[in-house]
C-alpha cells in the first residue's frame with residue numbers, strides 16, 4: 001500500500017481521485033448485474049402468469065435505467081481515474097526533469113540517454129494503464145465478482161459451489177503464472193534498458209555508421225542487445241504461456257459443471273426455472289469478472305517494478321547546493337590543490353591557480369591533459385574529490401546552482417542547439433530578453449547576416465541538435481547565446497574542429513564581443529588566440545607543469561615553447577596541388 005501512497009503523492013488530491021474512481025466504477029459494476037436479476041423476475045412472472053404491461057414497463061425501465069447508470073458511472077469513474085493517472089504522470093515527469101538539474105553530469109552519463117528516455121517516456125507512460133484501469137477496474141471487479149457470487153448462492157447453493165469449483169484452480173494457475181513471470185522480469189527489464197541505450201547510440205551515430213558501412217549486422221552491440229531483448233522477452237513469455245493456456249481452458253469449464261447438474265436439479269424439482277436461468281447467467285458472468293481481476297493482480301508487482309526504476313532516479317544522490325543566492329562582487333576564480341577523477345584514475349592532480357577579475361587566462365596542453373575537465377569542475381558538472389574551487393573567495397559549493405550559473409557563461413565544444421527556432425535558441429541565454437535584444441546580440445556575434453539570409457530568418461527551425469546549420473553557424477549562435485547571458489565570467493572551451501578561414505575570423509570577432517570586460521578562462525587549442533593572455537597554464541597529464549605569459553613561457557624554452565613551435569610549423573603548412581597551385585590549409589593546434 002506504501003507504493004500507492006508514493007505514486008498518488010504526485011497528483012494533487014491523488015487518493016481522493018482514486019477513491020471517487022473506485023466508488024463510481026464499483027457502482028457501475030453493480031448496475032451491470034441488475035439486468036440479470038430483471039431477467040430472473042421476468043421469467044418468474046411469466047411462469048406465475050402475472051406478467052402484465054405494468055410489470056413489463058417497470059422491469060424494462062429498471063433494466064434500461066441500470067444500463068444507462070452503468071455507463072454514466074463508468075464514464076465518470078474512468079474520467080477520475082484518467083485525471084489521476086495523467087496528473088500523476090505529469091508530476092513524475094516534472095520531478096524527473098527537476099532531478100536531472102540537480103544531478104552531476106557523471107550520474108547522468110551513467111544512465112545514458114536511452115535509459116533516461118525509457119524512464120521519462122515509457123516507464124512513466126506504463127503507469128497510465130495501471131493507474132487509470134488496472135487498479136480502479138480491478139477493485140470494482142472484485143466487488144462485482146463477490147456480489148455475483150452472493151447472488152449465485154442466493155439462487156442455489158449447490159450450483160454456486162459447482163461454478164466456484166474451478167476458481168481455486170484458476171487462482172493457483174494465475175499465481176504460478178505470476179511467479180514464473182516475476183522471476184524473469186528483472187532480466188527482461190535489464191535487456192530492455194540495454195536495447196534502448198544501444199538504439200539511441202545507433203541513431204545518434206548514424207553518420208559514422210553510414211560512412212564506415214557498419215549496418216546492424218556489424219554493429220555488434222546493437223545486434224546483441226536486440227537479440228537479448230528478444231530472448232529474455234520470449235523466455236518470460238514461455239515461462240507463463242502454459243499457465244495462460246491452462247487458465248484459458250479451466251475458466252469457462254465452470255459452465256460445463258453447472259449446466260448438466262442444473263438441468264438434473266430442475267428435472268428433480270429441487271430448483272425452479274427462474275433461479276436455474278439466473279444461475280446459468282451468473283456463472284457465465286463470473287468469468288469476465290474474474291479475468292479483469294486477474295489483470296489487476298500483476299498490477300501490484302508491475303507498479304512496484306516500474307516505480308522502482310523511476311524512484312531509483314529520484315533517489316540518486318544530488319549535488320549539494322549551497323545557500324548563497326547572490327553573486328559575489330569579485331569574479332576571481334581559484335583552484336586550491338584540486339584533485340579529481342571521473343572513475344578511478346586521477347585526471348587532475350593537485351591543481352592550483354588563481355585568476356583576477358577581468359583577466360584572461362588560458363589552459364594549454366596535449367589532448368586528454370585535463371583542460372576541459374577544469375571547465376566542467378567550475379560549472380559543477382562534477383565535484384572535486386580533493387581541494388576546492390573558489391569564486392570571489394567562496395567555495396563554489398556554497399552557492400546555489402542558480403547563483404553560480406548566473407555568474408558563468410560556458411561556451412563549450414559541444415555547440416548544442418535545441419530543435420526550435422534560432423530566436424529561441426539564442427534567448428536561452430536570457431529568457432527575459434526581447435526580440436530586439438536577441439537580434440542585437442546576434443549582430444554582435446556575427447550571425448545576423450546569415451540568419452537574415454534564411455527564408456524564415458530568426459524563426460528558422462534549426463533541426464535536431466541544430467543539424468540544419470553549418471558547424472561555424474552553430475558555433476556563432478552559441479556565442480550569441482553566451483553574450484546574451486552577460487555573466488562576469490566566461491569559460492571558453494575552443495572547438496577543436498577547423499572551419500574555413502572566413503568562418504574562423506567571424507568566430508574570433510564574435511568571441512571578442514563575448515569577452516569584453518569579463519574574467520575569461522580559455523581552453524585553448526589554437527595557440528595564436530591566447531598570446532595576449534595574462535597567464536597561460538600548461539597542463540600535462542593532469543598537472544600544471546608551467547605557467548606565465550606567452551613571452552615568459554617562450555623564454556623558458558619548456559614544453560610550451562615546443563608546442564608553440566609545432567603550432568607555428570603546422571599553421572604554416574602548405575599544400576601544393578597537382579597543378580602546382582599553392583593553397584593554405586588551416587591546421588588546428
Ligand SMILES: Nc1ncnc2c1ncn2[C@@H]1O[C@H](COP(=O)(O)OP(=O)(O)OP(=O)(O)O)[C@@H](O)[C@H]1O
Pocket residue numbers: 109342343347365366367368369370371372373374
Ligand atoms: N565523462 C568522462 N568520463 C570518464 N573519463 C573522462 C570523461 N571526460 C573526460 N575523461 C577523461 O579525462 C581525461 C581528460 O579529459 P579532458 O576532456 O579534460 O581533456 P582535454 O585536455 O580537454 O582534451 P582535448 O584537448 O582533447 O579536449 C581524458 O583522459 C579523458 O579520457
